[in-house]
Amino acid sequence: MHHSRTLPAALALLLGLAMPAARAHGGHDDGPAAPPAGAAPRFAAVSDRFELVGVIDGRRLTLYLDHAGDNSPVQDARLELDLGGQVVAVARVGEGLYQAELAQPLADGEIPVTATVVAGADSDRLAADIDWHASAEAPDKGGWTRAALLAAAAGLAGVALGLWAWLRSRRSAAARTGGAA
Structure with missing residues (x-):
């Protein structure tokens, strides 16, 4: 079946889109550069x-x-x-x-x-x-940073796109076979 190949592809797409969101966290040490944003003066x-x-x-x-x-x-x-x-x-x-x-x-x-x-x-x-x-x-009190919000929005958009592609491929396969998928 055609849709059995699209589900793994959709999951791979979602994982790929989630990777930038995972890297967009704060509070990690990138070396001896300037103090992190929100550090107390x-x-x-x-x-x-x-x-x-x-x-x-x-x-x-x-x-x-x-x-x-x-x-x-x-x-x-x-x-x-x-x-x-x-x-x-x-x-x-x-x-x-x-x-x-x-x-x-x-x-x-x-x-x-x-x-x-x-x-x-x-x-x-x-x-x-x-x-x-x-x-x-101004110290960061643990709220969402702009980068984290953008990463979350990109992740949600990726999930929506992956779901749309998966549903579209199921409908397309069902139309080709003449039955419901």
Whole structure:
């Protein structure tokens, strides 16, 4: 029968169309290129004694304070933070781990960051800049990306086309044999 050969062909067509959709996923590592879209913006400030890394997620700022020499968390430190001339209240939530809530979202542009660290007899002032662009830095909250939507639409179109071709071949075979397929 003719339609017995068209079903495997239609399935092969569907699998071929599904392959680009399978490759269009996000969250995989393509090597050391730029951070993936939606990655939280960060800054790093380093001195001879300390290293401070800040990660911004909306209005929440998470800070990691380590010793520069061995990358171990700084124990019982006091941290004062200034973002673009605005003093930000910082709360210690663990050894070397701090959090802050920004009163308002950061303005676009380059923002200077100054941190004063006091840990026992050691103290230091660290400085960095955040190159912030809110529209480009909006984190991906797991929604559909444009590429994923296009891949899904192409996959659905392929399924519809394959089904149409299979049904057409069944009707054509039935018309040639003079009976229902």
